[in-house]
Amino acid sequence: LAPHPTEGMRTTLVAFACLAAGANAFLQGPALTPVSVSSRASISLRAPRHAAPLPHARSTLPAGLGLRMAETATGIDTAALTKAANEARGLAMDSIAAAKSGHLGLPLGCAEIGAVLYGDFMQYNPKDPQWLNRDRFILSGGHGSMFLYSWLHMSGYDLPMEEVKNFRQHHSMTPGHPEFPNSEHNTPGIEATTGPLGQGVVNAAGAAAAQKMEQAMFNTKDHTIFDSVTISLCGDGCLQEGVSAEGASFAAHEGLDNLIIVYDSNDVTLDKMAEYTQSEDTAARYEAYGWEVVTIDGHDLDAVKSSLDNFRKAKNGKPKLLICKTIIGKGIEEVAGTNAAHGEAGVAYVQGAKEKLGLKEPWEVSKDTYKFFEGVQKKNVEKYDAWKATYAEWKKANADKAKLLEDFAAKKVPSVEEMFKGIPEFDQDKNIATREAGSVVINYISDLVPQFLSGSADLHGSNKNYIKTGGNYGRGFDKSYTGKNFYFGIREHGMGSLMNGIAFHGLFRPSGATFLVFVDYMRATLRVAALAELPVTYILTHDSIGVGEDGPTHQPVETVSSLRTFPNMDVIRPADPEETVGAYVHSQQRMDGPTSLILTRQNVDTLKSIPVKTRREGVLKGAYVAKKESGDLKLIIIASGSEVQHAMKAADALGDGVRVVSMPCMDIFDRQPDSYKQEVLPKSCTKRVAMEAGVTSMWYKYVGLDGKVVGVDRFGFSAPGDIVMSELGMTADNLIKECKAYM
Numbered sequence: 001l002a003p004h005p006t007e008g009m010r011t012t013l014v015a016f017a018c019l020a021a022g023a024n025a026f027l028q029g030p031a032l033t034p035v036s037v038s039s040r041a042s043i044s045l046r047a048p049r050h051a052a053p054l055p056h057a058r059s060t061l062p063a064g065l066g067l068r069m070a071e072t073a074t075g076i077d078t079a080a081l082t083k084a085a086n087e088a089r090g091l092a093m094d095s096i097a098a099a100k101s102g103h104l105g106l107p108l109g110c111a112e113i114g115a116v117l118y119g120d121f122m123q124y125n126p127k128d129p130q131w132l133n134r135d136r137f138i139l140s141g142g143h144g145s146m147f148l149y150s151w152l153h154m155s156g157y158d159l160p161m162e163e164v165k166n167f168r169q170h171h172s173m174t175p176g177h178p179e180f181p182n183s184e185h186n187t188p189g190i191e192a193t194t195g196p197l198g199q200g201v202v203n204a205a206g207a208a209a210a211q212k213m214e215q216a217m218f219n220t221k222d223h224t225i226f227d228s229v230t231i232s233l234c235g236d237g238c239l240q241e242g243v244s245a246e247g248a249s250f251a252a253h254e255g256l257d258n259l260i261i262v263y264d265s266n267d268v269t270l271d272k273m274a275e276y277t278q279s280e281d282t283a284a285r286y287e288a289y290g291w292e293v294v295t296i297d298g299h300d301l302d303a304v305k306s307s308l309d310n311f312r313k314a315k316n317g318k319p320k321l322l323i324c325k326t327i328i329g330k331g332i333e334e335v336a337g338t339n340a341a342h343g344e345a346g347v348a349y350v351q352g353a354k355e356k357l358g359l360k361e362p363w364e365v366s367k368d369t370y371k372f373f374e375g376v377q378k379k380n381v382e383k384y385d386a387w388k389a390t391y392a393e394w395k396k397a398n399a400d401k402a403k404l405l406e407d408f409a410a411k412k413v414p415s416v417e418e419m420f421k422g423i424p425e426f427d428q429d430k431n432i433a434t435r436e437a438g439s440v441v442i443n444y445i446s447d448l449v450p451q452f453l454s455g456s457a458d459l460h461g462s463n464k465n466y467i468k469t470g471g472n473y474g475r476g477f478d479k480s481y482t483g484k485n486f487y488f489g490i491r492e493h494g495m496g497s498l499m500n501g502i503a504f505h506g507l508f509r510p511s512g513a514t515f516l517v518f519v520d521y522m523r524a525t526l527r528v529a530a531l532a533e534l535p536v537t538y539i540l541t542h543d544s545i546g547v548g549e550d551g552p553t554h555q556p557v558e559t560v561s562s563l564r565t566f567p568n569m570d571v572i573r574p575a576d577p578e579e580t581v582g583a584y585v586h587s588q589q590r591m592d593g594p595t596s597l598i599l600t601r602q603n604v605d606t607l608k609s610i611p612v613k614t615r616r617e618g619v620l621k622g623a624y625v626a627k628k629e630s631g632d633l634k635l636i637i638i639a640s641g642s643e644v645q646h647a648m649k650a651a652d653a654l655g656d657g658v659r660v661v662s663m664p665c666m667d668i669f670d671r672q673p674d675s676y677k678q679e680v681l682p683k684s685c686t687k688r689v690a691m692e693a694g695v696t697s698m699w700y701k702y703v704g705l706d707g708k709v710v711g712v713d714r715f716g717f718s719a720p721g722d723i724v725m726s727e728l729g730m731t732a733d734n735l736i737k738e739c740k741a742y743m
Contacts, residue, residue: 074302074305074306074309076116076119076120076301076302076305077119077372078301078302080119080368080369080372081112081115081116081119081120081301082112082115082301083366083368083369083372084115084119084154084369084372084373085111085112085114085115086111086331086357086358086359087154087359087364087365087366087369088107088111088114088115088147088150088151088154089107089108089111089330089331089357090354090357090359090363090364091146091149091150091153091154091164091363091365092104092107092108092146092147092150093108093331093332093346093347093350093353093354094165094350094354094362094363095146095149095164095165095167095174095363096146096167096344096347097347097350098165098167099167099168099169100344100347101168101176101344102145102146102167102168102176102343102344103143103144103145103146103342103343103344104146104329104332104335104341104342104343104344104345104346104347105144105266105268105328105329105341105342105343106141106143106144106147106233106235106264106328107144107146107147107150108328108329108330108331108332108336108341108346109264109266109298109326109327109328109329109330109341110144110147110233110264110298110324110326111147111330111331112298112299112300112301112304113233113262113264113298113304113324113326114147114150114151115301116301116304116305116308117137117151117231117308118151118152118154118155118373118376119155119372119373119376120305120376121305121308121309121312122135122137122231123135123228123229123380123383124155124189124380125377125380125381125384126152126155126156126157126158126188126189126377127156127377127381128384129157129158129188129189130506131384131387132214132225132226132405132409132507133225133226133227133228133387134228135228135229135230135231136191136204136207136211136228136229136230136231136504136505137189137191137230137231137232137233138191138192138194138200138201138203138204138207138230138231138232138233138501138504139178139192139194139200139232139233140194140197140198140199140200140201140203140204140232140233140234140235140238141194141197141200141233141234141235141237141238141264142177142178142193142194142195142200143176143177144233144235145174145175145176145177145178146167146174147233148178148189148190149163149164149167149174149187150164152187152188152189152190153365154365154369154370154373155373155376155377156373156374156377157188157189158188159173159174159187159188159189161363161365164363165363173185173186173187174187177193177194177195178190178192178193178194179193179531179532180192180193180504180532180533180534182531182532182533182592183533183592191207191504192204192207192500192501192504192532193528193531193532195528196241196524196528197234197235197237197238197240197241198237198238198239198240198241198242198243198244198497199243199497199500199524199525199528200232200234200238201232201234201238201239201244201247201248201261202243202244202246202247202494202497202498202501203232203497203498203500203501203504204230204231204232204259204261204501205230205247205248205250205251205256205259205319205497205498205501206497206498206499206500206501206502206503206504206505206510207230207501207502207504207505208229208230208251208256208258208259208319208501209251209254209256209473209486209498209501209502210501210502210505210506210507210508211226211228211229211230211258211505212254212256212258212481213473213481213482213507213508214226214507215227215481216480216481216482217401217404217405217482218394218398218401218405220394220397220398220401222394222397223390223393223394223397223398224390225387225390225391225394228258229258229259229260229311229312230258230259230260231260231261231262231308232259232260232261232262233262233264234261234262234263234264235263235264235265235266236265236266236267236268236269236274236278237269237270239263239282240269240277240278242493243493243494243497243524246489246491246493246494246497247494247497247498248286248289248291248319249289249489249491249494250488250489250491250494250498251289251291251319252289252290252291252318252319253290253474253475253489254473254474254475254479255317255318255474255475255476256319257314257315257316257317257318257319257320259319259320260308260311260312260319260320260322261319261320261321261322262322262324263282263321263322263323263324264298264324264326264328265282265295265298265323265324265325265326266325266326266327266328266337268328268337268338268339268341268342269339269342270339270342270343271339272339273338273339282323283295283321283323286321290318290319291318291319291320291321292311292314292316292318292319292320292321293320293321293323294307294310294311294320294321294322294323295323295325296322296323296324296325297324297325298324298325298326299326299327299330304322304324307322308322317475328341328342329341329342329346331353331356331357332346332349332350332353333349333353333356334346334348334349335349404450405507407450407451408450408451408507408508409506409507411535411591413448413449413509413588413589414448414449416585416589416620418448419445419448419585419588419589420581420585420616422444422447422448423441423444423445423448423581423585424444425578425612426440426577426578426581426606427606428606428608428612429606429608430606431603431604431605431606432577432603432604432606433599433600433601433602433603433604434574434575434576434577434579434580434599434600434604434641434642435462435463435464435541435542435599435600435601436464436603437574437576437577437580437581437599438464438465438539438541438580438584438597438599439464439465439466440577441577441580441581441584442454442465442466442467442511442539442584443467443468443469445584445585445588446467446469446470446484447469448588449509449588451507451508451509452484452508452509452511452588453470453473453484453485453486453502453508453509453510453511454466454467454470454484454485454486454511454512454513454539455473455485455486455487455488455495455499455510455511455512455513456486456487456488456495456512456513456514456539457488457489457490457491457492457495457512457513457514457518458487458488458489458490459513459514459515459541460485460487460513462515462541462542463513463514463515463539463541464541465511465513465539466485467484467485470483470484470485471483471484471485472485472486472487473485473486473487474486474487486498486510486512488512492514492518492519492521492522493521493522493524493525495512495514495522496512496522496524496525496526496529497522497525498510499511499512499525499529499536500525500528500529500532500534500536503529503534503535503536504532504534509535509536509537509588510536510537511536511537511538511539511587512536512537512538512539513538513539513540513541514540514541515540515541515542515554516540516541516542516543516556516559516560516598517542517547517553517554517555517556517559519538519540519559519563519596520559520562526538526563526566526569526594526596527566529569529593529594530566530567530568530569530593530594531568533568533592533593534593534594535590535591535592535593535594536594536595537587537588537594537595537596537597538594538595538596538597539597539599540596540597540598540599541599541600541601542554542556542600542601543556543560543573543598543599543600543601543641543642543693544556544557544600544641544642544693544694544712544730545557545693545712545716545721545724545725545728545730546600546601546602546642546693546721546722546724546725546730547601547716547721548601548602548718548719548720548721548722548723548724549718549719549720549721550718551716551717551718552715552716552717552718555715555716555724556694557693557694557695557712557713557714557715557716558694558695559694560573560598560692560694561694561695561697561698563596563598564666564667564698568592568593568594569593569594569595569596569667570586570587570590570593570594570595570596570665570667570668571595571596571598571665571666571667572586572587572595572596572597572598572619572664572665572668573598573640573641573664573665573692574597574598574599574619574641574664575604575607575615575626575639575640575641575642575643575644575645575662575664576604576605576606576607576615576644576645577606578606578607578612578615578616579607579615579616579618579619579662579664580597580599581616582615582616582617582618582619582620582664583595583597583619583664583665584597585616585619585620586619586620586665586668589620598641600641600642601721602642602721602722604641604642604645605645605648607626607644607645607648607662609627609648610626610627614626615662618662618664619664619665619668620668621668621669621672621676622663622664622665622666622667622668622669622670622671622672623638623661623662623663623664623665623666623668623669623680623681624661624662624680625659625660625661625680626644626647626648626660626661626662627647627648627651627658627659627660628659629656629657629658629659630656631655631656631657632657633657633659633682633684633685634655634657634658634685634687634743635654635657635658635659635685635687635688635689635739635743636658636659636660636661636681636685636687636688636689637650637651637658637659637660637661637688637689637690637691637735637739638660638661638663638681638688638689638690638691638699638702638703639660639661639662639663639690639691639692640662640663640664640692641664641692641693642693642730643691643692643693643730644660644662645732646691646730646731646732646735647660647662647691647735648660649732649735649736650732650735650736650739653732653736654736654739654740658739659685661680661681663702666698666701666702681702686704686706686707687707687742687743688702688703688704688707688708689703689707689708689709689710689735689738689739689742690702690703690707690708690709690710690711691709691710691711691730691735692709692711693711693712693725693728693730694711694712695711695712695713696709696710696711696712696713699711708738708739708742710729710730710734710735710738712728712729712730714728716728
């Protein structure tokens with residue numbers, strides 16, 4: 001192997017497997033294409049008879065390259081790892097064939113990579129899968145999930161063979177794409193829910209950022225209790241998705257040198273060979289971001305091991321990209337090296353392929369392989385036990401830090417009562433925007449919940465979500481890795497994925513902010529957060545046509561309702577400062593899903609006729625009676641956010657039979673007991689009107705088909721916010737008019 005690359009250089013390491021005697025016995029693939037060795041050239045290991053003709057010639061390897069690699073062997077047990085790699089291929093073949101569904105390409109093409117990761121490189125303990133100082137492995141190409149399940153099973157995690165056989169079946173521990181432990185699945189060793197391509201590599205950057213933070217917060221000059229890294233395995237699809245570029249830029253800029261991306265570069269995408277849709281030099285692109293890049297033969301165990309070891313040692317401020325040239329679907333000659341290998345096309349050839357690999361039984365894992373991994377785990381446990389001893393010494397010497405860390409790990413937050421008590425009441429005679437109220441509340445939240453983090457996509461000044469005593473996260477300038485304010489840059493999509501990665505890591509509770517209208521840039525990440533039950537908070541300001549002068553491009557009308565369609569996403573649109581307190585407190589009480597806080601740009605009335613306690617606690621129930629009728633109930637007006645003030649005024653004008661219900665969060669209200677829902681919205685009163693400065697459709701659930709919704713079912717226009725509101729009917733006077741006409 002060449003020496004570790006120096007600053008500003010990239011070393012290209014290529015193994016030509018066929019030079020080794022008996023190579024086909026363990027690689028079991030077609031003859032390899034001769035390749036060139038260059039700092040810039042692409043390297044292909046494709047089978048020539050399956051691949052499209054290349055537009056340029058390649059030279060053969062320089063003489064002696066194979067010899068040089070043999071002379072620099074890393075000391076790993078290549079025979080045991082090779083056998084394990086082939087048995088992992090067999091598990092993937094059998095499970096995908098049995099399910100009649102799945103993706104063979106990655107598990108077969110990356111088997112040697114998996115062997116090195118789980119058989120040598122990674123720091124983990126299957127008996128304590130939540131070990132605080134474990135390395136995190138995130139499979140960004142989640143479609144290749146049988147890669148992960150095979151290695152988790154063989155390496156000793158509590159994933160029985162029966163579950164491997166139940167791949168993609170109902171209630172199994174082996175769903176089609178990896179799912180982070182939640183109420184539906186609890187598969188040990190899964191560090192992230194990865195489905196949409198590109199998310200995993202940025203989740204990994206988020207996890208690496210959290211690792212940097214834990215190291216800075218808790219390591220001392222006498223004791224190192226955190227030194228883990230994050231590894232992610234991805235393919236061309238992940239790196240084609242734009243979010244990966246956002247994450248790569250952030251990771252390099254903030255010096256996340258504990259992040260390792262292993263790029264399964266097999267020259268194949270689903271529809272076509274990769275050259276059909278991409279021609280950039282990926283290595284050069286990542287070098288330009290500021291990454292350290294090394295290219296190797298991904299089937300060469302020594303090259304994979306040596307490169308990963310060098311990466312772990314290199315504290316050079318650069319994230320690491322290991323480009324592994326591989327053959328997709330390796331082991332099934334009929335499809336290997338082609339886009340047909342990506343999915344299930346190879347299933348028809350599984351039996352013959354397994355015979356060539358020397359696998360005679362279904363789901364065969366040899367006693368030798370199990371015994372090998374027992375040895376691996378013995379070494380891992382020795383390291384784990386040494387860490388526990390260091391931790392005990394550290395805890396004794398750092399009682400305050402230990403208490404904080406243990407609270408973080410236990411996901412401990414103050415009670416609702418403690419949080420409300422810790423946040424002073426607002427001036428009831430002052431009307432302010434809910435984003436302005438949020439700027440006050442977030443600082444109390446930060447004090448009450450030390451693991452709470454904030455960040456913005458270049459809009460701290462407008463979102464007003466800056467933690468004043470928190471410091472700024474990152475490298476250089478006034479930043480440090482203990483900073484609680486993340487400057488994500490103008491990267492909403494990346495911000496969402498990074499926040500999920502921080503949440504997957506497990507110690508910290510991230511929040512991030514942008515204008516509500518821009519949340520669609522990060523929509524895929526919100527969906528994953530809801531699915532994975534992550535306690536992430538989204539602070540989304542400038543919530544309606546009240547934005548005004550910026551015009552319809554910046555005036556969300558459909559966005560709040562679109563967020564409400566996500567299962568397990570609590571969308572809270574508070575009406576005034578005290579409801580804003582309730583919204584923030586709820587977001588930090590949630591342990592099983594994300595919360596979106598929808599805040600105004602413009603000032604709103606402080607609803608001082610309603611007790612502070614009623615407003616705060618009412619948010620925790622999703623809806624509450626803001627104004628009770630003083631006579632026979634004739635009409636219920638339901639509103640959220642900035643329209644509650646209009647509902648209160650309209651009720652005063654309409655007489656003593658009108659009730660006002662503030663409904664800041666439909667999702668929370670829907671989870672309340674029927675008795676409470678009946679108390680707030682009695683079935684006996686069918687005359688109901690709802691008001692919100694947005695599209696109307698979702699409100700018919702509460703007013704009924706015979707009810708009335710006063711909303712905005714069109715885009716806005718550029719003018720001062722109060723004029724836009726008035727012209728589109730978002731006033732007390734128009735609500736009174738609509739209610740009278742309805743009644």
